[in-house]
Amino acid sequence: MKKIAILQSNYLPWKGVFDMIHQVDTFVFLEDVKYTEHDWRNRNKIQTKDGVKWITVPVNHSKKIDLKIYEAEINDKINWQRKHYNAFQLNYIKAPYFKEYKWILEDLYKNKKWEHISNFNIYAIKLIAKELGIETEFINSVDLNINGIKDDRIIEICKKLNATHYLSGPAAKDYIVPEKFERANIKLEYINYEYPKYKQLHEPYNQFVTILDLLFNCGHNSPYYIWGWRKGELEYDTL
Template identity: 45%
Template sequence: MKKIAILQSNYVPWKGYFDLIASVDEFVLFDDMQYTRRDWRNRNQIKTPQGAQWLTVPVEVKGRYNQRINETVTDGGHWSALHWKALEQNYRRAPHFDEIAAWLAPLYQASNESELLSVVNRRFLEAICSFLEIKTLISSSSDYELSDEKTERLANICVQAGAEEYISGPAARDYIDESVFTDKGITLRWFDYLGYKVYPQLWGDFVHGVSILDLLFNCGRNSPDYMRYVKT
């Protein structure tokens, strides 16, 4: 039974995002959706001695109120160098910093000052999946014929992909019409983000919701021990 998940791309997202990827056979980046400001599309948090800190990829938004995620362009400003400097300053004492920096630093160096946000996000997603040995196929919603209504669009992607089961994040309960999947013979299941173990973490009280980079710097190859659905 083929399982599929469909979700907007995020910038270096938290560990739960990668557990969702690992739980399915195909993960579709839903990047033909409208770009939303002050969201996870272009930012995430890391831990610092002063608390959680945002790393935000600047994007061009002026006059582009209806642009899609896959049309959104990064807005220069040497953001990649600034992000890497912040990571280096706050995680250089982490046990696995050198191991992760060996492949992560070149990704930041390869990020141009002006390129599609979707390209940036996918670059990091695929590299992190590779490190975690997650072998799920990653595709894009633009690879499929799309419908106008949101639930219908998700269900049609499942049909075109040959999926019999759709795994959705719990936040989608607010808008998904389950009957659309039932009518197409697709089983809808809700992903559960509860029950994560605490891992050794720098800088004070433990925080689950930060970027997965925090887990990688602190735990390296042992990171899957603190995740739930990673395939080995």
């Protein structure tokens, strides 16, 4: 059995993306599809004392109609890296595990310069996945040279990677035709985004924020709040 998931790279995504990555053998970044503005590609949410706020990476607007995700360039005329670093520091410095995981911010925002949003997203997701103990294989769809659209493209990627199972997000139900997967002998599954609450630094509770919120607040217990609770695991602090 080989299970895969396919998803566009997101900016510091929420814990649900890492749950999906953890559940599969191979995770494919779908980067050779159209870049969508005002989407999760270049922005996400953080908790603040004044409520949930967006942080956005400035991406150059292109006249190219079919601009692909991997082609989208970051606007280097705006010092967004310093702005985002400061936003995390300001709003999470009092979080229990901020000091322990501050190195992630240093690595992402101070040690490197980024030209393309895709490169940043993929690097950050791999970095955080490793920190969470995830050992899933990562592949960029750009390297697969696959054609087709929507579920036809997904099926072709599954075939190329010899996948027997495909794990999808629930939103894809709007365009996926299950019969196509049956004909291709690929078992179609949908992830269930259900998670227990954890103590956040600011109220009210909101789970649809960047994964860094979970790391800064729960540290080494973070995996419990993504997948560990389903397996009956205990938080490390209760052992």
